[in-house]
Amino acid sequence: VVLTQSPVTVSLSPGERATLTCRASPSVSNSLAWYQQKPGQPPRLLIYDSSNRATGIPARFSGSGSGTDFTLTISSLEPEDFAVYYCQQRSHWPLTFGGGTKVEIK
Amino acid sequence: QVQLVESGGGVVQPGRSLRLSCEASGFTFNNYGMHWVRQTPGKGLEWVAVISYDGSNSFYGDSVKGRVTVMRDNSKNTLFLQLDSLRADDTAIYYCAKDIRQRGTLNYFDLWGQGTLVTVSS
Numbered sequence: 186v187v188l189t190q191s192p193v194t195v196s197l198s199p200g201e202r203a204t205l206t207c208r209a210s211p212s213v214s215n216s217l218a219w220y221q222q223k224p225g226q227p228p229r230l231l232i233y234d235s236s237n238r239a240t241g242i243p244a245r246f247s248g249s250g251s252g253t254d255f256t257l258t259i260s261s262l263e264p265e266d267f268a269v270y271y272c273q274q275r276s277h278w279p280l281t282f283g284g285g286t287k288v289e290i291k
Numbered sequence: 292q293v294q295l296v297e298s299g300g301g302v303v304q305p306g307r308s309l310r311l312s313c314e315a316s317g318f319t320f321n322n323y324g325m326h327w328v329r330q331t332p333g334k335g336l337e338w339v340a341v342i343s344y345d346g347s348n349s350f351y352g353d354s355v356k357g358r359v360t361v362m363r364d365n366s367k368n369t370l371f372l373q374l375d376s377l378r379a380d381d382t383a384i385y386y387c388a389k390d391i392r393q394r395g396t397l398n399y400f401d402l403w404g405q406g407t408l409v410t411v412s413s
Contacts, residue, residue: 218399227386227403228336239391239401271336275398279352280338 186213186274188283196291203259205286207272212252216276219248219257222285223268231270232257262288293317293402295387300407303377313370313387313404321345321365324396327372329383330406339385340372344394355381377411384408 189208197203207217215235220228230239232248235255245260259266267290272283299311313325327339340361342349349361360373370387385407388400 220400227388227406228400229403230391230399230401233391233397233399273336273338273399278350280341280398282336282338284335 186211186277186281188272188274188281190270190272190283190286192286193284194287194289196289197262198291199262199264201262201291203257203262203266203288205257205259205270205288207250207255207257207283209253209255209274209276211277213274213276215251216274217248217250217255218273218275219246220271220273221266221268222271228271259288295389295402295404297385297387297404297407300385300409302410302412304413305378305411307377309374309377309409311372311374311385311387311407311409313372315368315370315389318389318402320368322393324390324392324398325361325363325370326388326390326398326400327361327370328386328388328400328403329381329409330386331383334383337383341390341396341398342370343396374409377409379411382409382411 187210219232222228236248247258249256269285269287271285297313326341340351342361346363358376362371387404389402390396391399391401
C-alpha cells in the first residue's frame, strides 16, 4: 500500500489550524494511524484506527477519514506541535508509512 | 518506568551479520506483540518485522525477508533482530516498538525505543 502525504511541508503560526492529509492506494478501510516525530526522538502515536486518540494525546489532535482519504487536524497549534507527522496503515501486509509532512513555524 | 532500550548497532561490512537487542521494562512484556521499524533520511520509516506476544508467529517486510529473523526471550523481557547478509541499504536507525494491543497484534506502535544505528559500509 502506498501512502501519499500532503503537503510535504506546511508553514503555520502558533494558534493556527493545521490540516494534514494522507491518501492510500488501495483502500485501507479505517486502518490508519498518525505519528508525530521531533528531531532526535522516535515517533509518538497520536491517532489509531483513523480517529481514536492514543493515551495521553491532547484533544486538539483529531483524525478522520476512511478508505483512501484521511486527515489529521491540529485545531490550534502549540509550540511543541511543530514536528514531522507520518501516517501508517495496517490493512495490508507489509505495514507501510507515508513520507511525512513537516509542520514548521511561519 | 515504561521503556524500550535497543542495543547492538554499529558499523558492519557488507555481507556480514549483526544482532540487535531490545530490553523492555515497566510493562508485561509477554502480553504484547513487538515490532522492529527502521528509519533512514532517504527512505523514511520502514516497518521491518513483527513477532507475536508468545513468539509463535512472525512476519517480515519485503525488503528484508529471508535475511532477517525476529526472536524474543520472554523470560528476559528481551526482543532480538538477527540481520544477515547486510547490504548498504540496510543502513538505518533501528527502533523496537510495542504493539498497542494485548494478547494479539493491532499493528500500531504505542511505545518506541530511542533506536540503535546500524551502518553497513566497507
